[in-house]
Every structure is written in C-alpha cells, then in structure tokens.
Amino acid sequence: MVDRGGKQRDVRSYGGLALQLLAAVTLLFIAPQSACAETKHAAMVIDANTGKVLYKSHADEPRYPASLTKMMTLYMTFELVERKRLKYSDRITISAQAAAQPPSKLDLKPGETITVRNAVLALVTKSANDIAVALAEHIGGSETNFARLMTQKARAMGMTKTTFRNASGLPNASQLTTARDMLTLALRLQDDFPEHYKLFRTRSFTFEGKEYRNHNTLLRSFAGTDGIKTGYIRASGFNLVSSVRRGDKHLVAAVFGGKTARRRNATMRAILTNALSKASNRKTRKPAGSPMLVASPKMVHGPARARPSLAPSKAPLPTGAPVYGAAAVAETNHEDNNAALTKPRMAEENAVSKHRIAIARVRRVGIGKHLASARGATNPSQSSTAPKSISELIAATGSIPSSGGIQNNGAITPAPSTHTPVGLMPNVPQGETNRANQQAETQTANRSTATGMATETAT
The missing domain is CATH 3.40.710.10 (DD-peptidase/beta-lactamase superfamily)
Structure with missing residues (x-):
C-alpha cells in the first residue's frame, strides 16, 4: 500500500513537472513574440x-x-x-x-x-x-x-x-x-x-x-x-x-x-x-520635387468687380477604419488619383456664361502657363490637372456671389467675409482665421482609451 501510494505520488509529481515544463517551453516561444510585437x-x-x-x-x-x-x-x-x-x-x-x-x-x-x-x-x-x-x-x-x-x-x-x-x-x-x-x-x-x-x-x-x-x-x-x-x-x-x-x-x-x-x-x-561608412561623397541624386505651381489670379475680359474664389479644392479623405500589417499597406485611398503629375495645358481657356468671367493663371516654373478650369468644370480631385501645390490649391477660379455661396469646381465659394484665412486669399494681406470654419471644425485629438493613445508629450 505504501509502495503503491508512493508510486502514485511519483506519477503525480512527474505529471506536474511535465506540465510545468510544457508551460515554460510555451512561454519561451510566446514571450519573445509578444515583446517583439x-x-x-x-x-x-x-x-x-x-x-x-x-x-x-x-x-x-x-x-x-x-x-x-x-x-x-x-x-x-x-x-x-x-x-x-x-x-x-x-x-x-x-x-x-x-x-x-x-x-x-x-x-x-x-x-x-x-x-x-x-x-x-x-x-x-x-x-x-x-x-x-x-x-x-x-x-x-x-x-x-x-x-x-x-x-x-x-x-x-x-x-x-x-x-x-x-x-x-x-x-x-x-x-x-x-x-x-x-x-x-x-x-x-x-x-x-x-x-x-x-x-x-x-x-x-x-x-x-x-x-x-x-x-x-x-x-x-x-x-x-x-x-x-x-x-x-x-x-x-x-x-x-x-x-x-x-x-x-x-x-x-x-x-x-x-x-x-x-x-x-x-x-x-x-x-x-x-x-x-557606406555613404557616398558624390552627389548624384536629383531633387525629387516636381516644379511647384505659382498662382497669379488675373481677370481676363471680365468686369472689374469680379474676384477669384477664396476657397480651395477640397481633397477627399480616405475611407474605412485604420488597419495594420499587410492590410494597412493595401488600404484603398481615393486621393491617389490626385498625385498623378500631368503636363499642363498650353492653351488658355475662357469660359463665358451669364455670370461674371473669372480665371486664374497658374504658372508652372520653367514650363509655361496653365489656366485653371472655369466655374462648372469637373471636380479637381477627379481631374488629371488637379492641384499639386498649396498655391495651386488656392487658385480655384470663380466669382463671389452677392450672398451665400455657389458650387465652383467642387468647392463652395464663400460669401465675402472680413476674416479670410491668409492661405486662401489671392494676395498676401492679413486676416484672422475664419471663425465660421473654426466652429465647424471637428475635435482633432482622439483620446479614446480603446485605441490605447494618450496626450502628446513630444520629446
């Protein structure tokens, strides 16, 4: 009885030891992967x-x-x-x-x-x-x-x-x-x-x-x-x-x-x-930047009161929740079409309508002249001639209506305001930030604990 009980205890001991060893081996494989992640x-x-x-x-x-x-x-x-x-x-x-x-x-x-x-x-x-x-x-x-x-x-x-x-x-x-x-x-x-x-x-x-x-x-x-x-x-x-x-x-x-x-x-x-130790002493790389476009709004054959649009083209935002790994790399983004660089049109186009005529002359450095599409043209985000620089973005053409706003090249042209964002103005004069836009702005800091993110403390 004693021997049998001793053997039983030995079996239990060996079984427990085996389970402990198995757990230890499992941790050896899992822990490094978790730490690596x-x-x-x-x-x-x-x-x-x-x-x-x-x-x-x-x-x-x-x-x-x-x-x-x-x-x-x-x-x-x-x-x-x-x-x-x-x-x-x-x-x-x-x-x-x-x-x-x-x-x-x-x-x-x-x-x-x-x-x-x-x-x-x-x-x-x-x-x-x-x-x-x-x-x-x-x-x-x-x-x-x-x-x-x-x-x-x-x-x-x-x-x-x-x-x-x-x-x-x-x-x-x-x-x-x-x-x-x-x-x-x-x-x-x-x-x-x-x-x-x-x-x-x-x-x-x-x-x-x-x-x-x-x-x-x-x-x-x-x-x-x-x-x-x-x-x-x-x-x-x-x-x-x-x-x-x-x-x-x-x-x-x-x-x-x-x-x-x-x-x-x-x-x-x-x-x-x-x-x-591997770097080269000779510079052979050419600057990666494409020529930037300079906006120079100018009226052509239009009444003096007409003014260029103050609103830029609105770039579409990516859709879908963020994902990681291979799926994140392959995530669809509707803005990719806007990145294609195409040669500018060499001929100027004047669109005449019952409204005031307004065009924006956009000059590409070292290449020539390109005239932005007139009011009613295709949305720039879908066009091969979509803006590629901030200056071009703010050169969307059109005239300012007497009240409210009109749809122009995919962007809403606002009614005249005493406070216009400087980046959206046709010239350099100053102005405070558009308060209406501030009120409409969404909260940018996502502090949700579900995403595991905290406030910024940059170092």
Missing part, C-alpha cells in the same frame, strides 16, 4: 547624395507619426512664405480651439498673437500643439481643411501611405505614415526650401522671456546633425527623423517606436554611424 521598431537610412537606401527595417509598415506631423505643417507654411502669400512678420491669432490643445504647448490664451516666424520656431523646438493648430487655422481656415491639404500634398509627393487628420500629430487612429514616407518629406523640405530648412537646426528659442530648448538632443550630441524633428504619443513610441552631414556625406534617417527617448537616440546613432 510591442517593441518592434521601424527605421530607414537614405544616402541623400545618391538616394540609395542604406538600411531599412519595417520601413513600409504603418506607424503613428506623432509630432513628425509638424514637418508637413511646416512644409505647407514654407511654401506660402516662399510664394509671398505669407510673411514671417505676419501675426496669427490664437483661437479657443488652439488654446485648448494638450501639451506640448506655449500655452497662449485665446486672442493672443504670435508671428509666423516664432510660430515656426515653436514647432521646431517646443513642438507646440497649440501653435500648430493656430498656424493651420490661419492658413487653411480650419484644422480639418488644413489636414486635407496636407494629405493631398503628401500624395503629390509620393507619400502614398500617409494620411493626416490634424496639424499637430496628436492622437488620431487614422493618422498614419511610414518611415519611408517621412524620409521622402524630409528630403523635400531640404530640396524645396533649403533656406527655410535651416530653422530645423535651432537649438533653442526665446519667447516672451522664456527659453525653449529643442527636443532633438542629437543636435548637441551627434556630430553633423542639422535637424530635423522628434515625436511621441503613447501609441507611437518615441519617433525621430534626423539629417546628418559630415564632410561631403549626407544622410537622412527615421526611427519609429523607441521605448524611451534615450533608446530611440541610441538606435539612431547606431544606424547613422554604420551608414556613414
């Missing part, structure tokens, strides 16, 4: 001299951009400054919506103003969300409309897997990008606006007696770094896009999903150091 980063390094990819890891998988979004907000701003529709000395007014944004921020109150130059520096250094929204409202009328223009600009650049929903990078489940797309944008900033790009090297900036240091500490700790932007939300981890020049070598790199800012920076240093 949580910590898996995305990264890419490009030789800016040649355009060659020197390193990549999950470079085309969708990621949340966080404050890297502000790179596009700044691109849009630089374009308007370059086209003299905006001046660095111009002042923008902080709206209640802008002031309500969560950190990181300058914490300006509604009604306070800031110059465009200081706004740019606030985005570059402090990554101020309130200023990003104010800038978006000043240019686009509302942050929602500005985000549409950002997405359409991304498509025109070839950033096919990027969708913007706001100007700051605050949490939104459908605001996605990739490491490759962000490096495309970084190169365009350098190629298209070399003088404005120099602002990204600013290490600190003082506003109203307070100094704000740049969150990009590689400017001080990694030799040759000349920019460009950090970003963080809980769902994205710590992101960084960097540009490094050493001698005649020039690299741009992106890292997404760092566990901490320190780890992200360490990863960036490692991949840049390795890539520098």
Whole structure:
C-alpha cells in the first residue's frame, strides 16, 4: 500500500513537472513574440547624395507619426512664405480651439498673437500643439481643411501611405505614415526650401522671456546633425527623423517606436554611424520635387468687380477604419488619383456664361502657363490637372456671389467675409482665421482609451 501510494505520488509529481515544463517551453516561444510585437521598431537610412537606401527595417509598415506631423505643417507654411502669400512678420491669432490643445504647448490664451516666424520656431523646438493648430487655422481656415491639404500634398509627393487628420500629430487612429514616407518629406523640405530648412537646426528659442530648448538632443550630441524633428504619443513610441552631414556625406534617417527617448537616440546613432561608412561623397541624386505651381489670379475680359474664389479644392479623405500589417499597406485611398503629375495645358481657356468671367493663371516654373478650369468644370480631385501645390490649391477660379455661396469646381465659394484665412486669399494681406470654419471644425485629438493613445508629450 505504501509502495503503491508512493508510486502514485511519483506519477503525480512527474505529471506536474511535465506540465510545468510544457508551460515554460510555451512561454519561451510566446514571450519573445509578444515583446517583439510591442517593441518592434521601424527605421530607414537614405544616402541623400545618391538616394540609395542604406538600411531599412519595417520601413513600409504603418506607424503613428506623432509630432513628425509638424514637418508637413511646416512644409505647407514654407511654401506660402516662399510664394509671398505669407510673411514671417505676419501675426496669427490664437483661437479657443488652439488654446485648448494638450501639451506640448506655449500655452497662449485665446486672442493672443504670435508671428509666423516664432510660430515656426515653436514647432521646431517646443513642438507646440497649440501653435500648430493656430498656424493651420490661419492658413487653411480650419484644422480639418488644413489636414486635407496636407494629405493631398503628401500624395503629390509620393507619400502614398500617409494620411493626416490634424496639424499637430496628436492622437488620431487614422493618422498614419511610414518611415519611408517621412524620409521622402524630409528630403523635400531640404530640396524645396533649403533656406527655410535651416530653422530645423535651432537649438533653442526665446519667447516672451522664456527659453525653449529643442527636443532633438542629437543636435548637441551627434556630430553633423542639422535637424530635423522628434515625436511621441503613447501609441507611437518615441519617433525621430534626423539629417546628418559630415564632410561631403549626407544622410537622412527615421526611427519609429523607441521605448524611451534615450533608446530611440541610441538606435539612431547606431544606424547613422554604420551608414556613414557606406555613404557616398558624390552627389548624384536629383531633387525629387516636381516644379511647384505659382498662382497669379488675373481677370481676363471680365468686369472689374469680379474676384477669384477664396476657397480651395477640397481633397477627399480616405475611407474605412485604420488597419495594420499587410492590410494597412493595401488600404484603398481615393486621393491617389490626385498625385498623378500631368503636363499642363498650353492653351488658355475662357469660359463665358451669364455670370461674371473669372480665371486664374497658374504658372508652372520653367514650363509655361496653365489656366485653371472655369466655374462648372469637373471636380479637381477627379481631374488629371488637379492641384499639386498649396498655391495651386488656392487658385480655384470663380466669382463671389452677392450672398451665400455657389458650387465652383467642387468647392463652395464663400460669401465675402472680413476674416479670410491668409492661405486662401489671392494676395498676401492679413486676416484672422475664419471663425465660421473654426466652429465647424471637428475635435482633432482622439483620446479614446480603446485605441490605447494618450496626450502628446513630444520629446
């Protein structure tokens, strides 16, 4: 009886031990996969001299951009400054919506103003969300409309897997990008606006007696770094896009999903150091940017009272909920058609109707003249000659009715207003953000716990 009981106890002991071993082996296989899923980063390094990819890891998988979004907000701003529709000395007014944004921020109150130059520096250094929204409202009328223009600009650049929903990078489940797309944008900033790009090297900036240091500490700790932007939300981890020049070598790199800012920076240093040994000293890459279009609204054979439309074409937004993995890469986006670059028409077209005649002359740099379609033409988002730059977007033609608004080239032409977004005006004069558009703007920060996202604290 004792032996039998002892044997039974031994069997039970062996059975329990076997179960424990099985559980341990299972954990050995499962735990690394779970950790990998949580910590898996995305990264890419490009030789800016040649355009060659020197390193990549999950470079085309969708990621949340966080404050890297502000790179596009700044691109849009630089374009308007370059086209003299905006001046660095111009002042923008902080709206209640802008002031309500969560950190990181300058914490300006509604009604306070800031110059465009200081706004740019606030985005570059402090990554101020309130200023990003104010800038978006000043240019686009509302942050929602500005985000549409950002997405359409991304498509025109070839950033096919990027969708913007706001100007700051605050949490939104459908605001996605990739490491490759962000490096495309970084190169365009350098190629298209070399003088404005120099602002990204600013290490600190003082506003109203307070100094704000740049969150990009590689400017001080990694030799040759000349920019460009950090970003963080809980769902994205710590992101960084960097540009490094050493001698005649020039690299741009992106890292997404760092566990901490320190780890992200360490990863960036490692991949840049390795890539520098492979980088070329000779510049053979041609600028990726296509010629930008300059809008010069001008009346032809029309009555003096007729004015160009103040409203831009409205870019369609992608449909469907955000998905990840292969499905996210294949997600349908109706804006892809807007990215096709076609040769401009060489002949001017004047559409005569019972209404006032208005056309906008759009000049493509180095190519010639292109006349925008008159009122009643096909929606620009469906046309092969759809706008490719902000200047072209704001050159939609048509006349302003005596009251209300009319449908014109797929956009509603608003009635005259004393407050018109500067980015939508035919000339440079200033005006506060259109309050009606502000009230209609949807809440941009998605703080739903279901998505696992938190407020922005960019580093």
